[in-house]
Amino acid sequence: MTLQTALVIAAALFSIGLYGAISQQVVVMVMMGLELMVNGVMLAVAALWWFLAPHPSGQVLLLVVIAAMTVEMGMGFAVATVLHRERRVDMTDSATDLSR
Amino acid sequence: MLVAIAFLALGVVAALAGAAVFTVSSMARATYALALSFVAVGLQVVMLSQNFVGVMILLMMMMEMAVMAVFMVMFMGMNPALMPMSMVHGKRASLGTAGSVCAAMVLGIVLTPWPARRGAPPPELTAAIGRELLESKMLAMATISPVMVATIVGGVALALRRTRYDRYGDDLERPADDPQPGGVGR
Numbered sequence: 001m002t003l004q005t006a007l008v009i010a011a012a013l014f015s016i017g018l019y020g021a022i023s024q025q026v027v028v029m030v031m032m033g034l035e036l037m038v039n040g041v042m043l044a045v046a047a048l049w050w051f052l053a054p055h056p057s058g059q060v061l062l063l064v065v066i067a068a069m070t071v072e073m074g075m076g077f078a079v080a081t082v083l084h085r086e087r088r089v090d091m092t093d094s095a096t097d098l099s100r
Numbered sequence: 101m102l103v104a105i106a107f108l109a110l111g112v113v114a115a116l117a118g119a120a121v122f123t124v125s126s127m128a129r130a131t132y133a134l135a136l137s138f139v140a141v142g143l144q145v146v147m148l149s150q151n152f153v154g155v156m157i158l159l160m161m162m163m164e165m166a167v168m169a170v171f172m173v174m175f176m177g178m179n180p181a182l183m184p185m186s187m188v189h190g191k192r193a194s195l196g197t198a199g200s201v202c203a204a205m206v207l208g209i210v211l212t213p214w215p216a217r218r219g220a221p222p223p224e225l226t227a228a229i230g231r232e233l234l235e236s237k238m239l240a241m242a243t244i245s246p247v248m249v250a251t252i253v254g255g256v257a258l259a260l261r262r263t264r265y266d267r268y269g270d271d272l273e274r275p276a277d278d279p280q281p282g283g284v285g286r
Contacts, residue, residue, distance in 0.1 A: 005104075006107075008206055009114060011209060015202030015205070016115065016122070017118065018198045019197075020121060022197060023189065023190060029130070032121055046144070046148050053217070054149075055221075056229045056232040059232065066160070067248065070160075073167075073168075075255060078254065079258060080171065082258050084174075
């Protein structure tokens with residue numbers, strides 16, 4: 001169990017999430033990709049904390065990352081609900097107004 | 101040694117389950133795969149002696165994935181366990197980007213001369229975190245609280261079908277226009 005092992009696993013999780021976030025068409029699947037990216041970040045922060053500087057204050061950063069994840073979920077689902085209600089769609093390709 | 105093997109195995113499970121999210125043929129399976137990935141990472145965090153945060157990740161993510169499964173069923177408008185589907189755009193470019201990012205990160209991880217550990221973890225880590233949160237890091241937690249409240253308000257405001265402007269008009273001055281009037285004697 002080394003820092004490098006944990007960070008490589010975290011990098012793999014982050015990259016898989018990145019693939020999902022930029023390739024998926026369904027809004028909820030894009031959110032799953034983002035979740036997977038944050039999953040990797042959580043593991044990386046936990047490993048860096050344990051292997052480099054195991055002072056309790058570092059745990060606060062991990063709690064902030066988890067809080068950011070809940071905010072992302074809450075607002076993401078609210079936006080998905082609005083999108084579905086207004087346009088009856090669940091695809092990102094049908095919500096490209098800001099890219100024009 | 102056994103702990104190291106278990107940690108590595110959990111990492112492989114987390115990564116494979118993460119990959120399964122985008123390769124399985126139904127939304128419901130994708131949700132469960134993501135839940136499995138989170139459970140594996142939560143257990144890894146517990147193995148890194150961060151019991152409080154690890155258990156919190158486990159409990160939170162199981163609930164979150166259950167909510168996500170409900171949203172899948174709501175928005176997909178079909179039985180998500182039975183419908184095989186592949187809805188992607190720019191698959192090759194996405195794979196290339198993700199692969200490049202992964203390669204760059206792994207290269208950085210391997211080549212970085214990581215410093216030695218500074219200090220030792222306190223014996224009662226959970227109690228130490230509790231003290232930290234309620235003492236020197238209180239401001240960080242107190243800052244997160246209004247963000248959470250704003251998220252709740254924003255989420256409800258976005259998800260509401262009818263807002264106060266639908267009820268009272270643009271200037272909020274006309275009598276309430278509700279499909280089902282409330283109050284005594286309705």
